[in-house]
Amino acid sequence: MAHAAPHSDSPHHPALAHHFDNLAQQQEAASLGMWVFLLTEILFFGGLFLVYTIYRAWYPDAFASASHHLDIPLGTVNTAVLIGSSLTMAMAVHAAQLNSRRGIMLFIVLTMILGGVFLGIKGVEYSHKFHEHLIPGPHFAYAEAEFFRPAQLFFSLYFIMTGLHAIHMIIGIGLMIWMLVWTYKGIIGDGYFSPVEVVGLYWHFVDIVWIFLFPLLYLIGRHATGH
């Protein structure tokens, strides 16, 4: 189709791969590809959420007890920080759609800062857990002896799930550095922005994972008295 007549979509755009008719089609393919990858991510995290579900159903009291050792104020602040970073990421994509290179760079830097704040707070929380001997293993200590083993299950899941989430964020921040370089060099812009859109999809997915992790890990059995 594209070779039949001069196309309104500037077929000679430097970023347009030869097997696409136009940038819109290329953008659609890139988003579809990213979504297919995100499906594998849904099932990857889904498996962990499934393990969580089984063990929480198995040991409800131990999970509620262990959950009380997590810091709700820090978790809430981190949720807000991550939602804020999703907003700035959405604004970066918006700026990209409007071909504003300054806007892309501004909002990507803001997103990276918020992502960094999230990881910093997470590091503080991990440090607290370390000092409280809540890392599963030989030095694990737990006041309520009857929950000694299942509480380790909870904390194993806590560290695996939040740790994998944090690794995803670090990768996301790395991708954003890449986007900054490409935008600075002018590779992104002038109607070509699918890399920013795709990185945005990834970042929002990571946000969604946290939206589920926060209530499931931090907020179990908070209404219960006695702890």
Next chain:
Amino acid sequence: MAEHAAHSTAHVVPPKVYYVVFTTLMVLTGVTVAVAYLDLGALNAVAALAIACFKATIVVLYFMHVKYSTRLIKLTVIAGLYWLVILFGLTMNDYLMRAMGTFGQQVIQGPR
């Protein structure tokens, strides 16, 4: 060239929509923390999950542009959820049927 590209590519969502979604997400984060302190019995978990699902849905629809995307992408997203339901449905079916009446009732023994 830029103009051509701009109107041919994806729907440009006005920032106002993003601000509304952001505000909703923040309010719901507060709600989910507040609800956790109310004693709703088994409904505590249901409320937490319902709020989280709603938050995830508006992130997918607006921040991730699925509301404005093609049917192919919408179908892809639904396929992902479908496989997740299979993963949970078949596994929980096995666990709950196998341990009918005893699941979650095990006496927990600590080593000390």
